[in-house]
Amino acid sequence: MHEMGIAQQLVQIALAAIPDDIENPKVEKLNLRIGKLASVVEHSLTFCLEIITKDTPLENARLSIDVVPVRVHCKTCDNEWEVKDSVFKCPFCEDGDVEMLTGREIEITSLEIAE
Ligand SMILES: [Zn+2]
Numbered sequence: 001m002h003e004m005g006i007a008q009q010l011v012q013i014a015l016a017a018i019p020d021d022i023e024n025p026k027v028e029k030l031n032l033r034i035g036k037l038a039s040v041v042e043h044s045l046t047f048c049l050e051i052i053t054k055d056t057p058l059e060n061a062r063l064s065i066d067v068v069p070v071r072v073h074c075k076t077c078d079n080e081w082e083v084k085d086s087v088f089k090c091p092f093c094e095d096g097d098v099e100m101l102t103g104r105e106i107e108i109t110s111l112e113i114a115e
Pocket of ligand 1: 074075076077078079090091092093094095096097
């Protein structure tokens with residue numbers, strides 16, 4: 001289950017993002033962006049976060065996950081499109097050199113801290 005490693009990284013980043021001048025900070029909500037191809041199982045991630053955020057400012061924070069679609073770019077014909085299935089062949093020139101633009105990210109977009 002690689003979600004535990006991801007959860008640990010996210011917690012480190014989130015804790016570092018909390019301003020130092022807040023006394024007893026409490027994070028209400030954690031907004032995440034996760035790419036469709038990042039292969040993160042949402043309930044596993046939620047479960048791991050629940051375990052490791054115990055007794056931290058992130059305890060009981062709600063998770064809001066924004067799933068990022070997979071977008072690719074063809075370096076040969078310079079077209080960009082969203083991949084709906086797992087076919088990565090360029091639909092424009094058929095034989096292009098395709099690179100992925102989004103779809104693998106795992107990042108925190110923002111934290112909502114209780115007043
Ligand atoms: Zn192309």
